[in-house]
Structures are given as structure tokens and as C-alpha cells.
Amino acid sequence: MDSKRQLFVVVKPEWLRVKAPQWERVGSVKEILRDLSLNTVCEEASCPNIGECFHNGTATFLIMGPACTRACPYCDIDFEKKPKPLDPTEPTRLAEAVRRLNLNHVVITSVNRDDLPDGGASQFVRCISEIRAISPGTTIEVLIPDLCGNWAALAGILQAAPEVLNHNTETVPRLYRRVRPQGEYQRTLELLQQARQLAPKVYTKSGIMVGLGETDDEVRQVMQDLRAVDCDILTIGQYLQPSQKHLQVAGFITPEQFAAWQNFGESIGFLQVVSSPLTRSSYHAEQVRALMERYPR
Template sequence: MTVKPEWLRVKAPQIQRVGSVKDILRDLSLNTVCEEASCPNIGECFNAGTATFLIMGPACTRACPYCDIDFDKTPRGLDSTEPLRLAQAVERLKLNHVVITSVNRDDLPDGGASQFVACIEETRRLSPHTTIEVLIPDLCGNWDALATILSASPEVLNHNTETVPRLYRKVRPQGDYGRSLELLAKTRQLNPQVYTKSGIMVGLGETDEQVKEVMRDLRAVDCDIITIGQYLQPSGNHLPVKEFVTPEKFDSWRVYGESIGFLQVVSTPLTRSSYHAEEVRNLMKLYPRDMVAVK
């Protein structure tokens, strides 16, 4: 793999704080995307006492060539104790904002929507002041399943478009760009009060104009927040990095995104979809919306 430029090098984490978060996760038998997907920000986030919880895993029913999460055509059944254990971790970590994501579970009729709802409800029961963000898969276009998740009224509904349309067949072969945009559009229709969010990786061969095209497409479905970060190759078996994009280019995308109406643009080389996700609480103060359940 190509040597990373200076701007992608991160400081070594403080082992004591990282260890204490890991101890809680191990004690409650929970998975995090921080660990499973080899996130470069794991040290910073764990040191801050935060984590993005990965439910219904750790194995995924899709084998996207950029992702470091394990592939399994026959993943395990759902664990009915997982929502409570997750909520207990949120309580013990004293999180102000929690991100709950999942592997793709194409084997389940509802794509795991009911498990998302159970996790939201248990978290609200134990930590009523914690804001909740769900980072969901495309649910194979099952909009009834989407409505189920939204019925629990998470504050933020995040679904990543991941890359530009031209690269979908190579990067996200089991995904569909139009379906991802439709999911975000349906979210706005089903629950106008929820904040919608999406993210893309760069450095896979896309052009500047193609990135801006995705940004415009997301604004066309009234997406509020976008994250843009550098793709990093997890291993020699994954897609190679085509380009290390400069911090200046990321900043130009931030400026462009703000100019076309995004409420928040998080665009840096080390940005990931849940990186500094807690900052959405400030956004909610600036642009408040009364949360209501889907009727």
C-alpha cells in the first residue's frame, strides 16, 4: 500500500482511556464500527469516551471491496439482549450523542429495522437526554422498514452514498445510487423533523465535478448534513487508493457545500460518517425542529 502523506498520520492514542472504553464494550459484548472497520480515528474517539455501535454483526451479508467488515452469507440470528446491552453502554459512557449503525442484513425481511427500533427505545429509556443518530443500510428499498425505524424518532437519520455514481459498480456493487437517494428523500417525506445526513469517500478515482454532482443530488433530496473523507485501503485485498486528496481540496468542498445549502459540511481527510457526530447537537440548537413520531 502507498505511504500516507503527513496530513493522514494520527497521534497514538492514550492507552489508558482507550482501554477503559474497550473494557466496557467487552464487558457488554458489543461491537463497534470503530474496531470492525479499522477506523483511523479510533484513538481520538475512544479517548473522548465515544464510540459508534455496530449492531446485528459483526459479519455483513455484502462484500463491498472497500470495507474491512467481515462478509458472511449466513450471519447469526438477532440477539434480543443486544438493545439493552447497548443502552447500558451508552449510560455507562455518559454519552450526549450516540451513533447506532449496523452491518447489511439482507437476510432479514425488514433489514433489521426492528432491532434499530429496540436499540433506540432502550437507549431513550436509560439515557433520555442522549440524542440518537442511526446510520442505516439501504434496506434493499424496503420503505416500510424505513418507516419502522423513523417511527422511533431518532434525531438524525444517516445513510451513506459512499461514492460517485460512475464508481458504484466497482466500489459498491450490491448498492444502488438512485436507491440511496430515494431513501433520503423518503425519510424527509415520512418524518420532516428528522435531520438527514449522508457521506462519501474520495480518493477512489472520482473527479472534483463528480463529487460536487453528488453534493447537488443530496441537496435535491433536502439532505441536511454531508461528510467527506479520504478512503484508506484496509489491506492489500481491498480497493487501492487512487489519490490522496489534499486538505485544501477538502476545504473547497466544504465551502461549496455550504454555498448550496447544507446545514453542516464535515470535509477533512480523516472525516468518517460518525466523526465528531456529537457536533450535530449544536446544529440542532441553531436549526431546531420539534421531533414527532411518524403517523
């Protein structure tokens, strides 16, 4: 077994237990992904919901990887390998996977590619274009890196007209240096603000992890900061340590606290707040289709 994937014992509370997936469906999704040589964040980042999502025929595609140019100590994506040149066939293969899986909603994310002048924005654009051509009824969500503050690159992605532009805040400002050392809290907020100004009809989204030592007041302040830049959708989930070499969990947050944050988020104007221990950035992301019908733009 890959040493990166070796299991270690962590005592988790009852509410973090995940139901065993139906492996027949999981296997069929994996077969399509392997046939088309595609990566998913579900597998690369050791997502706890992989069984449920694959069983439902959904996946969050990870483009331009699997090697990342950043080394965030919470993330299980590989940063030790050298990133490869962009593959011009990747957008076509991704679109074919969307067609084969018959996806109503697709999420496309990527590793950080700080080695590229546009941070990989052009590859996002090509992926969106290919999906539109082969599956025009599929709504598209892109979960993008911060592009090192290249707002011209951001504008290019938005001009391709994804329905949802997602960029994760990840944690509270006080913990950024430890949790997201190559990121900047204010740059994250500025990216979401720029997205709103550049493409008012695109739904903006962000997500944070909890259980890293943040306080309730700090989480609520982040939520207020996101609303101040008119962010529409927020996800909040429990951080789980992928391996012994990653950041340790500072605490397991109760379902009641997640519910309280959801209520608070809705009270300050988020169109949707998905907040639970097992919530991840793209967990149940297909629900955005109902949101778009309820709040059309």
C-alpha cells in the first residue's frame, strides 16, 4: 500500500461514521474514470463521501494534476511530484466522462498551478467549452485556486459562463499561516468580490473547514466577510486528518453547532448554506440547480 494512504487510528464521534457504499456502482464510475485517464478530487484528496457520490454517479473532476505546486498541510493531494505540462486532450476526455455518466451538474476543480502564467485558467475555459459542446444541458461549477491574484485570468474563466464560481476560504484569518501558508485571506475575499463584479449572473460559492482550532466568533466573522462580498453559497464541514503527517484535528464539532452556523448563515443572506460534519465543497453540489430555479438570474 502507498505509504501516503496507510491508515492510522483516530477515534471519531458517532456522527462521523460513513455508510458503506454499494461498490458495484462505485466500480462503474471508477472504470469510466480510468478508461478516460481522469483524476478526481474524491480519490486524490481522500474524501470521506467518495462512496456516496460515486454510488450516485457523481464526481468532482481534478484537472491539471494530480501534482500541486502548493503544500497545504491539511490537504492529501500530492505536492512532491513536479507538475506536468497541460494535456490538450484533457478537456475532451472530461467532457466525454460527463456524457457517459449522464451528469446534470458537474464540478471541475484543479490543483494549484502557480507555475503557469494564468494559473491554469485557460484549461478551465477549455473544459467548460468542451462540456457545453457535448452536454449542453449540464450545469457547470468550477472550484478554482486563487490564480495568484490574476484577475484577468479570472475574467477569462467567467467569460466561459460557468453557472457557479467556487473558491474556498478554507479557514479563519488567524489560522491562515499554519493551515494555508501560501494563501491570503484578503485575496480570497477579493477573488469572490471580483467574480461578482465581473459576472453578476454567476452564483459565487465558498467553503470553510472547522475543527482546526477556530472559535465560533471567528467562523461567524468569516461568514459575515463572505456576505460582505456578496457570496451566495457556503459550505461548512469538519476537517479530518488524512494521515499522520497532516495537521491534527483540534476538535470534533457537533451537529448542533453546524446547524447553528447554517441558521446564522441563512439569517445574514446566503442563498444556501450546507453545514454538517461530512460536508465538503462539492458535496450535494447538484442541489444548486434547484437554487437557480428558486433564485433565477
